């Protein structure tokens with residue numbers, strides 16, 4: 001394998017470096033900004049976008065640069081090397097945008113995509129519900145078409161990351177309870193500030209409140225905001241879920257914790273360790289480092305396949321599964337190296353980067369498909385093992401609800417009325 005830049009890649013790398021150097025002060029340094037709710041982060045992203053460094057692989061018609069995945073990888077490497085703080089609106093860029101590109105009307109693309117890349121608008125993904133996460137197609141939020149053609153939405157979503165700061169969301173609803181669960185779904189773009197949408201934040205064990213419950217109380221959505229055909233919401237959602245897995249470990253990027261930063265942390269602390277602990281630490285870091293490189297290069301292989309016009313396959317599930325495990329190993333190792341500082345850093349106003357990573361990474365092993373569900377995908381679609389029994393296949397959704405609620409006719413009626 002040859003990992004050197006081709007002449008074209010080297011030229012693109014030098015362009016990217018000059019853009020960063022020319023805007024050095026305005027771009028700031030990692031650690032300086034607060035993230036998605038910081039107006040400076042949005043300004044920074046607009047600056048990067050206006051210089052052609054956001055949405056590199058998106059087509060020009062979609063507001064992107066029409067570049068290659070390799071060009072995107074070079075941008076990521078150079079921004080990281082220059083310690084430029086990360087992009088915001090990652091759910092928008094990684095999941096909602098690709099869904100609008102694949103299934104949206106021309107007018108939706110025109111209205112939304114460029115603003116999404118510049119972080120003028122933030123987006124969220126409204127899929128999971130209290131009774132349907134892994135079994136997403138069992139969702140109950142319903143959309144009913146009125147006589148004038150608009151839609152009325154009622155129901156509840158949960159675990160919606162960044163709903164509290166989002167301007168728009170992609171919303172998966174049930175439009176037909178009389179067909180099998182996967183077939184009666186329809187996707188919409190919803191304005192998060194519309195009357196009837198209310199957001200209640202949830203507290204995480206990391207201390208943050210990044211995700212939410214979202215309630216829809218007779219919210220009106222115009223038919224122009226439908227994404228894809230009525231009843232084809234599952235097909236639209238698959239685009240989102242595939243993109244989600246790619247952006248969580250299938251695309252060759254580190255998940256949750258950068259291996260380079262861990263290497264620096266280990267290097268800074270290892271000299272203070274007794275010999276036996278230093279040896280074990282070297283061994284643990286070496287194993288996690290080798291695994292993270294294997295995951296990264298497997299991700300690059302997938303990016304190359306995508307750049308040849310092939311769809312990402314179930315390998316993205318393996319990338320996410322392995323990536324979240326290695327990220328947890330690296331975060332655990334980093335926290336252990338802090339010894340007693342690990343306990344006191346946050347309370348004493350110190351740097352709690354490693355503790356925060358350690359506390360938030362278990363969530364990544366759930367978001368975008370739990371480890372068990374990903375193993376099912378790999379078992380069935382990569383290894384060719386027998387599929388799980390699916391008792392509700394081809395059964396009208398209305399009847400599966402009755403079964404799930406222990407045959408309670410009233411609960412079934414309430415959910416599907």
Ligand SMILES: Cc1cc2nc3c(=O)[nH]c(=O)nc-3n(C[C@H](O)[C@H](O)[C@H](O)COP(=O)(O)OP(=O)(O)OC[C@H]3O[C@@H](n4cnc5c(N)ncnc54)[C@H](O)[C@@H]3O)c2cc1C
Nearest residue numbers: 125126127128132133134159160161363366367368370372
């Ligand atoms: C950090 C974080 C961010 C999130 N952000 C969003 C978001 O922005 N938008 C959104 O819509 N959702 C979001 N989610 C929700 C996420 O998609 C769901 O939590 C996830 O799909 C699991 O669903 P559940 O929580 O209902 O668990 P369940 O599906 O109830 O699963 C419970 C347990 O059963 C296991 N299990 C379930 N089915 C099977 C099976 N068939 N075989 C074997 N084991 C199984 C699971 O692995 C799990 O251990 C987020 C979650 C987290 C943790």
